[in-house]
Amino acid sequence: MTTVEPRPAAVRRVVRPAAAGVDPARWPDVAAPRDASRARTAVTAAVVRRALDRLPLRARYADGTEAGRGGPLLEIHAPRAFHARIGARGLIGFGESYMAGEWDAPDLAGALTVLAAHAADLIPAPLQRLRGLWAPRQPGARRNTPEGARANIGHHYDLSNDLFALFLDDTLTYSSAVFHRLPARWDELAAAQHRKIDRLLDLAQVSDGTRLLEIGTGWGELAIRAAARGAHVTSLTLSREQRDLARARVHDAALTDLVDIELCDYREARGTYDAVVSVEMVEAVGEEFWPVYFRTLDDRLAPGGRAALQAITMPHDRMLATRDTYTWIQKYVFPGGRLPSVEAVAEAVRDHTRLTVTRRDGFGAHYAETLRLWRQRFAERAEDVAGLGFDHTFRRMWNLYLAYSEAGFRSGYLDVQQYLLTKEAPAR
Known part of the structure; x- marks a missing residue:
């Protein structure tokens, strides 16, 4: 159902086992995602944490730590993979991480409503201005x-x-x-x-x-x-x-x-x-x-x-x-x-x-x-x-x-x- 696109120079393919239960033939980028560098993943984790801390949302990580101001629960089961996907592919990575089962939400629509309400300011203004450098671009096909x-x-x-x-x-x-x-x-x-x-x-x-x-x-x-x-x-x-x-x-x-x-x-x-x-x-x-x-x-x-x-x-x-x-x-x-x-x-x-x-x-x-x-x-x-x-x-x-x-x-x-x-x- 999906095609594998050329990999940007800024990210690298990491060889690791397919996400549990994901068919790599049908879902290649979900099963074996493009991974960001460690530095980019660390920066992404910091940006995500900063964004969550300002939202009426409760994010709970696998180690029991939490972020957010309270509200619908976002359960992040695999923080390293979650941040790496977002660092490499932005919101595409966020969606693919859900497809892979790396995060969940008991009230999915409620959690996403909070994120949608803050869509314009989730990403810091300096990064917004650099969107052309980090956001995936439309494929001509x-x-x-x-x-x-x-x-x-x-x-x-x-x-x-x-x-x-x-x-x-x-x-x-x-x-x-x-x-x-x-x-x-x-x-x-x-x-x-x-x-x-x-x-x-x-x-x-x-x-x-x-x-x-x-x-x-x-x-x-x-x-x-x-x-x-x-x-x-x-x-x-x-x-x-x-x-x-x-x-x-x-x-x-x-x-x-x-x-x-x-x-x-x-x-x-x-x-x-x-x-x-x-x-x-x-x-x-x-x-x-x-x-x-x-x-x-x-x-x-x-x-x-x-x-x-x-x-x-x-x-x-x-x-x-x-x-x-x-x-x-x-x-x-x-x-x-x-x-x-x-x-x-x-x-x-x-x-x-x-x-x-x-x-x-x-x-x-x-x-x-x-x-x-x-x-x-x-x-x-x-x-x-x-x-x-x-x-x-x-x-x-x-x-x-x-x-x-x-x-x-x-x-x-x-x-x-x-x-x-x-x-x-x-x-x-």
């Missing part, structure tokens, strides 16, 4: 060219439809829901997903006879719900697994005359539509292709048309500071992924389209709750996940991904927006 995008999407969405079905609700909707109340219960999730979808369709004024383009199919619930209104839907995806299941679900709903699901890159879309809907797709586009993505919305939308988007956003200053950094999420979960800021979306729309941002609504707390429900469901069905062939390391990776994402929204570091973009009709 992960660019979202038409060929690269297919590989990147396949890495995540073609894992297994059965895997996603284990922790998603019956709508198979893999994006933030909109709840009536918080906190929410599992049995409220499907209705909350329909509420989210209906809000987007209402924003785009989708009704009987609407020609609708959907960029990013998911497993077909939005297309089915739009077609139930009488819309004629063309839905685009790069995931074969999603396409096949979405087509089967459209068939079961007796809507094949209204829904066409194509294996097609958004850049290859043709035709003119009354409305465009795209849910949490811009995050997979990559920053260099945001202008192309928004121009596509403009080009495909008829004059007077409306586009409704749902997008995850991050603070603009953090987006700029980390724009070239290669992250743990990008390496293991969403290769090629990149979150925009609200400012970046506004700029791309203003500078590259004839569209207008007419409305924007944020509801990040609802995404935190959606992720909490997914994570709990995933944990409850861990044996079923193992039965599908996903090993212990994968399960820890996925648990960290869900908790890491939940923490981003709980801390306010991340948000999710619904946008309405409009295209003015020509004057008569």
Whole structure:
């Protein structure tokens, strides 16, 4: 699932036994990590300890010593390996250390929420300014060219439809829901997903006879719900697994005359539509292709048309500071992924389209709750996940991904927006 990248000169590969229970063929950098020099590891340990001592967190080391001001517990089982990984690979090393079982947290999302809330100041300012020297940089192979995008999407969405079905609700909707109340219960999730979808369709004024383009199919619930209104839907995806299941679900709903699901890159879309809907797709586009993505919305939308988007956003200053950094999420979960800021979306729309941002609504707390429900469901069905062939390391990776994402929204570091973009009709 991962590739071994060229080793920077500043770090060295240490030959040592594979981390317990980790398959070195599937997880080479988890099993036998790139190790930092002793000096760099010592500096990292000091920096980490200094950061922890300022946080409302309780870090407990294997020798019984503790750091932090109290709060969610972080248990560091293998301090030497933990610091060496962070010294060599930064936050990628932090994630790989969790995958290897070198640290844990009884309340993982709670501990990560504390870290996310202090993301901007965890690293001392002098080191922040030197980020270009120590932070891993984006590999060129992960660019979202038409060929690269297919590989990147396949890495995540073609894992297994059965895997996603284990922790998603019956709508198979893999994006933030909109709840009536918080906190929410599992049995409220499907209705909350329909509420989210209906809000987007209402924003785009989708009704009987609407020609609708959907960029990013998911497993077909939005297309089915739009077609139930009488819309004629063309839905685009790069995931074969999603396409096949979405087509089967459209068939079961007796809507094949209204829904066409194509294996097609958004850049290859043709035709003119009354409305465009795209849910949490811009995050997979990559920053260099945001202008192309928004121009596509403009080009495909008829004059007077409306586009409704749902997008995850991050603070603009953090987006700029980390724009070239290669992250743990990008390496293991969403290769090629990149979150925009609200400012970046506004700029791309203003500078590259004839569209207008007419409305924007944020509801990040609802995404935190959606992720909490997914994570709990995933944990409850861990044996079923193992039965599908996903090993212990994968399960820890996925648990960290869900908790890491939940923490981003709980801390306010991340948000999710619904946008309405409009295209003015020509004057008569």
